[in-house]
Amino acid sequence: MRADNPDLVTVVGIGAGGDLSRTALAALQSSEITFGSDRQLALLPGSVPGERIAWPSPLLPALPGLIDAHRGRAVCVLASGDPMFHGIGATLVRLLGADRVRVLPHPSSASLAAARMGWPLAEVDVISLVTSPLEVLRRCLNPGRRLLVLSRDGATPARVAALLVEAGFGSARLTVLGQLGGPAESRVSETAASWVRSTADPLNVIAVECADGPATSIVPGLPDEAYETDGQLTKREVRAVTIALLAPTPGALLWDVGGGSGSIGIEWMRSHPSCRAVTVESSPSRAVTIRTNAANLGVPGLRVIEGRAPAALAGLPTPDVVFIGGGLTVDGVLDAALDALPTGGRLVANAVTVESEAAIAAAHAELGGSLTRLTVSRGSPVGGFTGWRTMMPVTIWSVTK
Known part of the structure; x- marks a missing residue:
């Protein structure tokens, strides 16, 4: 294979205890250079003869130069476990292209954790x-859900427990699985509310059983009470229709112009984990x-730009969809x-005033x-009875370029 591609980089998955497949070991034994963390390199057997180079920190800026x-x-x-599962394998494919990367995976930490817990992996977030x-955990919290959380470090379990308590899931059970697949494998289990350990093994996966807690809808139109607001909020019913017209698709980027309380951008991003949004808002407090x-x-990746459109739109990445909720x-x-x-992109605009409605009508007549x-x-x-209170009407214009 190398004769056809002398620049090939082989990415080898390795277990926490240093276990390697026969194919992986053969690849390492024929390598001239092996990159890895200090911990991973120390696990290699003496039969791997090539030069061993530990990754610098930070890694990503240095990676292209090291490989080149x-x-x-x-x-x-x-790579730990499966290199294509939140690992360096995916990074190298993005950097070098799939034709220059050969991946030899080991079972991922998520696979090992699901096996230890007896959970069908396809049914777990x-x-x-x-x-x-x-x-980001908040987006996945709902009664009865099971989550596998890949930890950053030994302090992560305590931080997860605190977030669960704050979110109303204090009865959730956390099982911290350390050194999965290695000789020092460990397991500790407590409820979020009773979690008192400040640190755990730094190489851990957290299995979370959500149990009882507040239910949150997974479709657009969250209750208005879910948002902090000064009153500038697209109301629930209008929001659901607006998101339907915006029609989120995986990976698409939304510009939300006139963010208000952020509800449109937030519910756009909640529709799929890969959806992205930029919200432009002129008020610093908002x-x-x-x-x-x-x-x-649960969508902390929402990008907020403080400034006034149209000037604040300059230099932003090209959107797939634009929503204008203010500034028409x-x-x-x-x-x-x-x-x-771009051609085929959509624009949706909401109007509540006579002036903004006139702007929409003129644009509709032209486009x-x-x-x-x-x-x-x-x-x-209404006294001892119930009556209807009508909100301001909203006119929505939707157009495809």
Whole structure:
């Protein structure tokens, strides 16, 4: 295989105890250079003769230069478990291309954890906190759910326990599995509320059984009470229709112009883990609120830009979809949003004032698309009876470029 591709990099999965498949061991024994962490390199048997190079810290900025410096030589890279499961294998494929990377996987830590717990892996949510903020867990919390959490370090279990308690899941059971597959494998189990250990084995996976706690819908239209707000909030019913018209697809990027409390960008990102969003908000206090809401609802990766459109839109990554919830009457906002969209991209705009409705009507007359008008009435007490209180009507324009 190397004769056809002298620049091939072989990524070898290794277990916590140093166990290797026959194919992996053969690849290492024929390598001239082996990269890995100090811990991984120390696990290699003496029959691996090549030069051993420990990764620098930080690794990612140095990685391209390290690999390039050894082009034409037999290079192996060590990875814990499955290199393509939140591992360096995926990073190297992105960097070098799939044709330059050969992957020899070991069972992943998630596979080993599911086996130890007796959980069908296909029915479990797996979350990595190695590169993601702790708050991403909140998106997966619901009564009865099972989660496998890949820890960043030994302090992660205590942080997870504290978040579960704060989120109303104090009865959730945490099982911390350390050194999976190695001779020092360990297991500790407690409820989140009773967790008192500040540290654990640094190489651990946390199995979480959510048990009882507050249920959170997985479809758009979360209750208004789920958000902190100063009143600038797209109401639940309108939000559900708006998200449906925005039509999130995996990996798509949304611009939310005039973020308010952040609900549109947040529920866009909650629709799929790979959905991305940038919210533009001119009020600093509302920008703080958006970040708080995003963290509380499990999408801390929502990017918040403080500034006024259209100037604040300059330099942002190309969107797949744009939502305008504020600023329709500001010169240049609508034109800038439409110009930024690629062919086939969608724009959705909500109007509640006569002036913004006029802007939508003019744009619809010129560019087409669809118009929807929503009037929502909610039941509320009228003395000892119940009557209808009607909210301001909302006009929604949707167009594909």
